[in-house]
Amino acid sequence: MPNRIYTCGIDAAVDVMGGKWKGLILWWLQEGPLRFGELRRSVEGISERVLIVQLRELEGHGLVHREVHHQVPPKVEYSLTDFGRTLLPSLNVLGAWGEANMERLQNRARG
Template sequence: MKHRTYTCGLDAAIDVMGGKWKPLVLWELHGATLRFGELRRAVPGISERVLINQLRELEASGLVHRELHHEVPPKVEYSLTDFGRSLLAALLPLGEWGERHKSRIEAIPR
């Protein structure tokens, strides 16, 4: 398995949580353990397939913990690991910045 070399810390951080959906999933897991359906409802616009893939990648990178409860029907819960909480701490100021400037950002023509 080949390991990637990063040019800077931002490069590494974006690689582990890059894309549109991963930060939103991490955001929803702060302070809560959620089941798959709860996460899907909490992240509007994400498809089931994309959420499954994003959760697998977040789990593989050590940011999210997946807990399988052996019962009928099967119950799976997702929560942040310590590593995930440390990344969330870095995302909080970005989220606050977005809140402060949301109306200006929404006004940008697409």
């Protein structure tokens, strides 16, 4: 990942976590390693191409580890690094806020 100068902590966090999918990917990986297909099925609505790009970015930031098991057929597993696990408390708080406000947010989105 290229070096970047951040203006504040939110700027740094959004750079790493920005977008719809990265938080969901990290959320599903908190339970343990997942193969690519398992992760794709868990993150509803994500395309294969987008998942590949997001995983590469997360790996580039040091949040996700990609392990290739050399066997036939090849097996690739993704897991959180120790650094990636440091985001889990924040994700849990954000998830709890979303759960508490989901109905209100859904109703507001409808109209």
